[in-house]
Amino acid sequence: MSELLPNYISGKWINSTGRGSALIDPVLGTELVRVDASGVDLAGAFAFARNTGGSALRSLTYPQRAAMLAAASKLLQANRDAYYDISIANSGTVKNDTAVDVDGGIYTLGTYAKLGQNLGDDHFLLDGDWQALGKDPLFQSQHILTPTRGVALFINAFNFPSWGLWEKAAPALLSGVPVIVKPATTTAWLTQRMIKDVIDAGIFPTGALSIICGSSAGLMDQLEPFDVISFTGSAQTASIIRAHPAVTQKSVRVNIEADSVNSALLLPGESASSEALDLLAKEVAREMTVKAGQKCTAIRRVFVPQSLYSAAAQAISARLEKTTVGNPRHESVRMGSLINREQYNSVAQGLAFLEQDCETLHSANKHTLIDVDPSVACCVGPTLLGTRTASGSDAARRVHDTEVFGPVATLIPYRENDLNHALELIRRGQGSLVASVFATDHTKLAQVIPELTDTHGRVHLVSPDVGAVHTGHGNVMPQSLHGGPGRAGGGEELGGLRALSFYHRRAAVQASTVVLSKLKPTGV
Numbered sequence: 157m158s159e160l161l162p163n164y165i166s167g168k169w170i171n172s173t174g175r176g177s178a179l180i181d182p183v184l185g186t187e188l189v190r191v192d193a194s195g196v197d198l199a200g201a202f203a204f205a206r207n208t209g210g211s212a213l214r215s216l217t218y219p220q221r222a223a224m225l226a227a228a229s230k231l232l233q234a235n236r237d238a239y240y241d242i243s244i245a246n247s248g249t250v251k252n253d254t255a256v257d258v259d260g261g262i263y264t265l266g267t268y269a270k271l272g273q274n275l276g277d278d279h280f281l282l283d284g285d286w287q288a289l290g291k292d293p294l295f296q297s298q299h300i301l302t303p304t305r306g307v308a309l310f311i312n313a314f315n316f317p318s319w320g321l322w323e324k325a326a327p328a329l330l331s332g333v334p335v336i337v338k339p340a341t342t343t344a345w346l347t348q349r350m351i352k353d354v355i356d357a358g359i360f361p362t363g364a365l366s367i368i369c370g371s372s373a374g375l376m377d378q379l380e381p382f383d384v385i386s387f388t389g390s391a392q393t394a395s396i397i398r399a400h401p402a403v404t405q406k407s408v409r410v411n412i413e414a415d416s417v418n419s420a421l422l423l424p425g426e427s428a429s430s431e432a433l434d435l436l437a438k439e440v441a442r443e444m445t446v447k448a449g450q451k452c453t454a455i456r457r458v459f460v461p462q463s464l465y466s467a468a469a470q471a472i473s474a475r476l477e478k479t480t481v482g483n484p485r486h487e488s489v490r491m492g493s494l495i496n497r498e499q500y501n502s503v504a505q506g507l508a509f510l511e512q513d514c515e516t517l518h519s520a521n522k523h524t525l526i527d528v529d530p531s532v533a534c535c536v537g538p539t540l541l542g543t544r545t546a547s548g549s550d551a552a553r554r555v556h557d558t559e560v561f562g563p564v565a566t567l568i569p570y571r572e573n574d575l576n577h578a579l580e581l582i583r584r585g586q587g588s589l590v591a592s593v594f595a596t597d598h599t600k601l602a603q604v605i606p607e608l609t610d611t612h613g614r615v616h617l618v619s620p621d622v623g624a625v626h627t628g629h630g631n632v633m634p635q636s637l638h639g640g641p642g643r644a645g646g647g648e649e650l651g652g653l654r655a656l657s658f659y660h661r662r663a664a665v666q667a668s669t670v671v672l673s674k675l676k677p678t679g680v
């Protein structure tokens with residue numbers, strides 16, 4: 157039997173009492189390690205984090221906590237090779253895809269370390285300016301943000317064991333709030349190893365970071381009114397979290413990052429030879445294949461004018477054609493594996509469901525799997541579907557509300573010169589994390605922005621001048637907001653210092669301006 161990874165709670169490494177769940181190499185089918193949380197004293201763990209970890213963190217200033225984030229980022233950078241090895245084995249990712257998770261996490265941590273250096277040398281933040289409450293300016297109102305005296309529980313998804321941890325932990329720890337992370341069981345190893353390295357190095361105060369791997373049973377029951385829960389995963393599990401008494405009765409603050417049927421849009425007025433179409437094709441092919449399409453931000457729906465349907469299908473397919481799929485250890489392979497058999501079967505089912513409304517423009521069967529046993533490896537080639545006609549796009553319902561979490565996207569034509577038709581179809585997604593828009597004309601790009609920002613957390617605009625420098629549709633940058641309304645969960649993460657709001661309590665202070673002037677002026 158493989159090694160059982162210990163959990164870190166109450167300032168100690170604890171071995172569970174159970175046999176645990178095995179983590180499997182999705183390419184080779186071999187058992188790697190085991191995780192388990194049975195017998196863990198959850199009440200003690202939460203109390204310790206809340207009291208010991210929380211008070212130690214809150215006694216520090218923002219720049220002091222930022223310096224710890226910088227030290228953690230440096231340490232993780234030094235151990236990067238070990239994380240790459242775990243990622244290839246447990247997530248079946250090629251190096252470039254591992255980078256999105258591992259280097260993305262380290263970069264996000266480093267970004268918050270820099271942002272925190274410039275915050276006030278204090279224990280709270282000011283929010284906005286004084287507001288006069290009456291005719292006499294002596295008595296005014298000032299809002300302040302104070303770190304919540306609770307714990308931040310993170311329940312994370314399988315696809316980002318590194319980034320998913322650090323993009324949440326960086327703003328929480330910078331805010332002075334202790335973290336308990338429960339990674340998705342399937343890929344918990346990388347999260348556990350990174351936490352272990354940071355704990356062993358003694359960077360944060362005891363109790364600031366805890367990890368519980370394995371079952372989520374009982375975790376939500378520990379939450380108290382000043383705790384927060386940040387969940388990433390499926391809409392189905394999100395609804396369980398939202399309905400939990402901790403949220404409905406104790407007002408535990410909750411952030412949900414759920415699934416999303418993201419869009420890419422080519423604006424009217426382009427031609428088959430336009431650079432904007434080429435940029436769209438490049439981005440769609442990239443988004444379909446990075447992490448084998450297992451990205452919450454990946455492009456799922458591609459909207460083009462009806463007259464460019466065939467040209468777009470050809471341009472995207474030509475790029476997909478070059479994608480070599482198989483064992484991520486093989487140097488010629490560009491796209492690795494899905495995470496496990498369950499996801500493999502779920503992608504096959506989702507594809508069959510969408511095919512009822514669509515034609516296949518590029519088939520996964522075109523890809524011979526390299527250096528794998530197809531009966532074991534969870535590898536699958538990319539598939540581009542299409543709804544063929546604008547009226548077909550109107551009739552196809554499934555493509556707008558089905559997230560196939562794999563290398564699958566659908567090309568959807570809209571009526572010629574009818575941007576409103578495209579926008580109406582995009583809105584059928586019921587709220588998404590990100591939409592990207594491609595066009596040559598800067599004015600047209602600017603005009604479409606407010607048509608998308610009400611239903612998307614991020615709008616990514618690509619014109620030929622930024623073709624070589626834009627950061628990518630699916631890449632989540634810590635400077636920009638991550639999250640989306642409606643079906644995407646309604647959450648908000650990152651966005652620079654905006655992320656700190658979730659971990660602070662906002663209060664209005666009403667006092668003499670003499671009192672208010674004694675508060676130090678650092679705002680967010």
Ligand code: NAP
Nearest residue numbers: 312313314339340341370372389390393413414415416452
């Ligand atoms: P999932 O099955 O919902 O699991 C997510 C997490 O919830 C896991 O840690 C899981 O633990 C835990 N969990 C399961 N049942 C629970 C319960 N009853 N109470 C509390 N926690 C519970 O999702 P997934 O399959 O890991 O992730 C894929 C989905 O996440 C996709 O739909 C994707 O779009 C979405 N996602 C969204 C974002 C975003 O930022 N919006 C990012 C990444 C992924 P176990 O693993 O132990 O079951």
